[in-house]
Amino acid sequence: MANSPHKMLFHKRLEGPQTLGKGKGFWSGFLLVLAAACVYPLFADGYDVGNNVYFFNWVFMALGLCLIWGYGGILSFGQVAFFGIAGYCYGILTINWGAAYGLSLVALGLAVVVAGLVAALLGYFLFYGRINGVFLGIVTLSFTLVCERFMAQTAGPQWTVGTARLNGFNGMGGMPPLTIPWFGNDIILFPDVQLYYLILALLVAVYLGLRVLLNSRFGNVLVALRDNPERAEMLGYDIRRYQLTAFVIASMLAGLSGALYTAWGQYITPSSMGMTAAALPIIWVAVGGRGDITTTLVGTLLVLAGFQALTVYGSQYALVLMGALLVITVLAAPQGLVMGVVNLTTRLWRRFTKEARS
Amino acid sequence: MNKILTPIMMGMGLLGLNSPLMAEESIKLGVLEDQSGDFAVATIGKVHGIQLATEEINADGGIDGRPLELVIYDTQSDNTRYQEFMRRVLQRDKVDAVFAGFSSASREAYRPIVDQFKGLAFYNNQYEGGVCDANMIVTGAVPEQQFSTLIPYMMEKYGKRVYTIAADYNFGQISAEWVRDIVKENGGEMVGEEFIPLGVSQFSQTIQNIQRVQPDFIVTLLVGTAQSSYYEQAMSANLRLPMASSVNVGQGYEHKRFNPPSLANMYVTTNYIEEVDTPASKAFLEKWHQKFPDEPYVNQEAENSYLAVYLYKQMVERAGSTDHDAIRKVIAEGDVCMDAPEGKVCIDPKSQHMSHTIYLARVGEDHSITFPKVWKNIKPYWLGDAGCDLTQSNPATQYTPSNPPSKN
Amino acid sequence: MAFLSELFAFLYQAGDAFAFLVLAACGLAIVFGMMGVINLAHGEFILCGAYVCATATRLGMPLPLSVLLGALVAGIVGMILERLVIRHLYHRPLDTIVATWGISMIATQGTLIVLGSTLPGTGTPLGSFTLGDYSFSQYRLVLIGTALATLVGLYLLFTRTRFGILARATIQMPHMAQALGINTGLVYSLTFGLGAGLAGLAGGLYAPTMTLVPTMGSAFLVEAFVTVVVGGADIFLGTAPAAAILGVIKAALTSWYGQLAGQIGLLLTAIVVIRVMPRGLSGWLLRERG
Structure with missing residues (x-):
């Protein structure tokens, strides 16, 4: 692997003190899972594949929240605002431009950038105003609810951007799915196998990118200021800059989720920015384990699939069971469900090997 | 991650197909x-x-x-x-x-x-x-079925000054548009129109606004459980104007759930309710x-x-x-x-x-329902x-x- | 006379908004201000108070007693929950958000399953009175009075009673209080119970004026949070003036620009206040004073 110093550096930063998992065992496991994920559509029907794409869509937002909450110690209750902003952006741009010539992909990129810009503006206001802790959570929540209430009343024909109607509470529909330009025949990415591979590739890229980022100087400083902001400041770091950067990255990831979700279902609604929607990412990250991006990734997928399964088979008891799951997780596995299970199995395994030896 | 998901999904698949023989013909x-x-x-x-x-x-x-x-x-x-x-x-x-x-x-x-x-x-x-x-x-x-019958009836019976309060989203805004057009066609006047965001449950101000202009009747297009608190609050402020609606009674059976007489003198067009x-x-x-x-x-x-x-x-x-x-x-x-x-x-x-x-349903003082008029085949x-x-x-x-x- | 009746109408509206904010927020403010716990199940304690109150009233109990019963039941439920769940999370404030969110889901859906999708109302007591062009609900005046009485009562409770002194001591220096022989566990439990009871009181008071459904608590939640955050950690220097200011702003915006402006104005005010005073009104007032 170590052909050049550059490559070594990159390799080094894929693992480090800030992320779980290192060494051959972890990475061969990672490749195995990745390979399984790649061949999986060959064995599954269109529904399962499309449904998994749907789950993957949300993971970006969860990873972003893990970055600011788990690593930065900043609980933002308003990530869904950026989700919604990017979703509406994607809708407005693609309805006006159409999806030909790869314009839907450009719209995807622009939507993420817009989410980032709004986050930069709000974040500047927050972090340079020294707002932190619970207050930050409430301000971000208020921001989300303002966005929701504003969008909810845009039903009238005066709320039109170009040819795109915002369409109020009923939500904006009719935008084209992501489309890859191809000679003569564009590939339209309906929620099926092609979209699956695109999102999977994005997900792997974001996951590895975040690992590198977290094990770099930036990640170390972020953790330092989470653990003790005063100390970090005394050491000469401008913590506001680091917090703002992390917030913008997280919000762009939320934006990516939003734009992908809009393209997936060809629909976006103000309730994506409502109270319930705002709490969900926090639940995924908390249950999965906010301390690490791998546990967040696995946990988010587990919770999404679990909640859906509960809704399918639990009928009206689903919400009760979900609530109980949350309470129990917080009480019994404070580091999150995934870490809890990992810890438990290692303990059991140690006891087992000990017994076997003796 | 799919290593974990796949078994769950497969499990769901198996459960979904519990009766393959039935599935063929049903x-x-x-x-x-x-x-x-x-x-x-x-x-x-x-x-x-x-x-x-x-x-x-x-x-x-x-x-x-x-x-x-x-x-x-x-x-x-x-x-x-x-x-x-x-x-x-x-x-x-x-x-x-x-x-x-x-x-x-x-x-x-x-x-x-x-x-x-x-x-x-x-x-x-x-x-x-x-x-x-x-x-x-x-x-x-749809609105043309409910409003083209309801509004002219109300205007003839109570007068031409109409006040609309509506939920501030697509249903409320579009329905209010229908009401506005039909009132104008029949030579009436909209003396007020107010849109209420979903989830609002406190209506003191709205009640005062209505009292200020004294309409002949109110069109209430309130949606959701929070907004239906309006009726109780209007009653306790002694706002006893006739009301017309296309959503209440026929959908959320408010006349059964609320204490009389908070819905008294409300007229609703509906295509069915159990009192028919x-x-x-x-x-x-x-x-x-x-x-x-x-x-x-x-x-x-x-x-x-x-x-x-x-x-x-x-x-x-x-x-x-x-x-x-x-x-x-x-x-x-x-x-x-x-x-x-x-x-x-x-x-x-x-x-x-x-x-x-x-059916035009009228809610009485004791919240009983009468049908002053029925239109067939609208x-x-x-x-x-x-x-x-x-x-x-x-x-x-x-x-x-x-x-x-x-x-x- | 017309001017006077307009003035009274405006004051009535502002007072009405003030009462709603105070009653919705004071339970949350105690739990947050004294214990640092963000209670997302606050709305469900309100629901509990409302349901108990409405049921008791239907069974023939006089309304004031049913309201108190609602508050009592909500308070007891709150103390039980504190023992079972909240107690284990004091050193992890952000986790309480997740846990109380879970409790809120269980309570809302559980109520739907057990008691059905709606409960019949009881009707608003007292009548109305007329002034100038307007008629007003008398019960709303009772609400405004109760809100003020609650504030006074809390002030007396925390400054004049043994519980209040012990509670404040425990909150400020838990270890010292413990060393001095105070049963801090009980104090926390009672404080949380008090917060839940106040939520129940709000529920009971508003039960006659609202539709009783399992999700009714959410109608209070956002306003309550905004008030608490604008106010900061102290109830008397924070929540009360915050509710007054927000009440006036909301009433003014609602009467001039409609309900949407009132709602959005409330949220924007919160954002601006926190930007100017990151620790809320009370943080700002205390800093100026000290």
């Missing part, structure tokens, strides 16, 4: 309704209606000898659940038709998916109107209570859902298959009608909406007149009076 209907969350008050009855009709049809030999099988999911009043489960019923359960949705937002959330998979969805709900989509059949009432005093309605209600003795109320959406199953039966039997194109050919003949508990109903081939018997004319013709083309769009189909 006709599957997907049912996506909000059995929990905000909208549960009005929608649990819809599921019961579908179950009742299915049981009757199956006891009677099914559709062309094929039994009906229901695939029911609880959508929890959550738009994203509609997206998930609409894909699930169409792709995994491969249902022949879907009965789905309460709020307009949920319908708009699932409609792109129905269109993508060329599914056939019944929307059995009263709504703001305007959906022109070949893959949708709407059995609920015809033999057909009484027989229907008796069957219903036999199966669901604890049902709090049978509202118009419950009846719409019930009759939709029978309409589907008729269409499949006439088409000879569950194929959508064949079914739409039957609709295009223009005589898909049936005698429902409310009276005779027919599907309009141009818009695939339904004509209704419209057609959903607006979409067709505006230029939506599903027998010719399928724009798959929702139009509004201020955003009608473009005429070429």
Whole structure:
């Protein structure tokens, strides 16, 4: 692997003190899972594949929240605002431009950038105003609810951007799915196998990118200021800059989720920015384990699939069971469900090997 | 991560196919309704209606000898659940038709998916109107049916100064537009119009605004459980003006839930409520209570859902298959009608909406219901007149009076 | 006279908004201000109070007693929950958000399953009175009075009673209080119970004026949070003036620009206040004073 110093550096930063998992065992496991994920559509029907794409869509937002909450110690209750902003952006741009010539992909990129810009503006206001802790959570929540209430009343024909109607509470529909330009025949990415591979590739890229980022100087400083902001400041770091950067990255990831979700279902609604929607990412990250991006990734997928399964088979008891799951997780596995299970199995395994030896 | 997901998914798949023999011959209907969350008050009855009709049809030999099988999911009043489960019923359960949705937002959330998979969805709900989509059949009432009857009656009886309070979203805004137009056509005057964001539960200011202008009657287009607190608060502030509505009573049975006389002197146009005093309605209600003795109320959406199953039966039997194109050919003949508990109903081939018997229900001081007037065979004319013709083309769009189909 | 009746109408509206904010927020403010716990199940304690009150009233109990019963039941439920769940999370404030969110889901859906989708109302007591062009609900005046009485009562409780002194001591220096022989566990439990009881009181008081459904608590939640955050950690220097200011702003915006402006104005005010005073009104007042 170590052909050049550059490559070594990159390799080094894929693992480090800030992320779980290192060494051959972890990475061969990672490749195995990745390979399984790649061949999986060959064995599954269109529904399962499309449904998994749907789950993957949300993971970006969860990873972003893990970055600011788990690593930065900043609980933002308003990530869904950026989700919604990017979703509406994607809708407005693609309805006006159409999806030909790869314009839907450009719209995807622009939507993420817009989410980032709004986050930069709000974040500047927050972090340079020294707002932190619970207050930050409430301000971000208020921001989300303002966005929701504003969008909810845009039903009238005066709320039109170009040819795109915002369409109020009923939500904006009719935008084209992501489309890859191809000679003569564009590939339209309906929620099926092609979209699956695109999102999977994005997900792997974001996951590895975040690992590198977290094990770099930036990640170390972020953790330092989470653990003790005063100390970090005394050491000469401008913590506001680091917090703002992390917030913008997280919000762009939320934006990516939003734009992908809009393209997936060809629909976006103000309730994506409502109270319930705002709490969900926090639940995924908390249950999965906010301390690490791998546990967040696995946990988010587990919770999404679990909640859906509960809704399918639990009928009206689903919400009760979900609530109980949350309470129990917080009480019994404070580091999150995934870490809890990992810890438990290692303990059991140690006891087992000990017994076997003796 | 898929190593973990796949077994779960496979497990779901196995459970879904528990009776492969049945699946071959039965006709599957997907049912996506909000059995929990905000909208549960009005929608649990819809599921019961579908179950009742299915049981009757199956006891009677099914559709062309094929039994009906229901695939029911609880959508929890959550738009994203509609997206998930609409894909699930169409792709995994491969249902022949879907009965789905309460709020307009949920319908708009699932409609792109129905269109993508060329599914056939019944929307059995009263709504703001305007959906022109070949893959949708709407059995609920629309504004032209409810307001073109209600508003002129109210203006004649009480006067021409009208005040509207409406929920501040698509349904409220579009309905208010209908009210405004009809009031103007009949030479009346809008003395006030106020839009209330969803979820608002405190109405002191609104009540004062109404008192300031002293209208002849109020049109209340309030939606959701929080907003229905208005009536109690208006009553306690002694605001006793006559009210007209297209949503209350017929949907959320507020006259049963609130203390009299907070809804006294309210007039509602509805295509069915359980107080309708015809033999057909009484027989229907008796069957219903036999199966669901604890049902709090049978509202118009419950009846719409019930009759939709029978309409589907008729269409499949006439088409000879569950194929959508064949079914739409039957609709295009223009005589898909049936005698429902409310009276005779027919599907309009141009818009695939339904004509209704419209009952004017008046709520008394003790919250008893009387019917001062009944209009028979009121057609959903607006979409067709505006230029939506599903027998010719399928724009798959929702139009509004201020955003009608473009005429070429 | 016309001017006077307009003035009274405006004051009535502002007072009405003030009462709603105070009653909705004071339970939350105690739990947050004294214990640092963000209670997302606050709305469900309101629900509990409302349901108990409405049921008791229907069974023939006089309304004031039913309201108190609602508050009592909510308080007891709160103390039980504190023992079972909240107690284990004091050193992890952000986790309490998740846990209380879970409790809120269980309570809302559980209520729907057990008690059905709606409960019949009881009707608003007292009548109305007329002034100038307007008629007003008398019960609303009772609400305004109760809100003020609650504030006074809390002030006396925390400054004049043994419990209040012990509670403040425990909150400020838990270890010292413990060393001095105070049963801090009991104090925390009682404080949380008090917060839940106040939520129940709000529920009971508003039960006659609202639709009783399992999700009714959410109608209070956002306003309550905004008030608490604008106010900061102290109830008397924070929540009360915050509710007064927000009440006036909301009433003014609602009467001039409609309900939407009132709602959005409330949220924007919160954002601006926190930007100017990151620790809320009380943080700002205390800093100026000290």
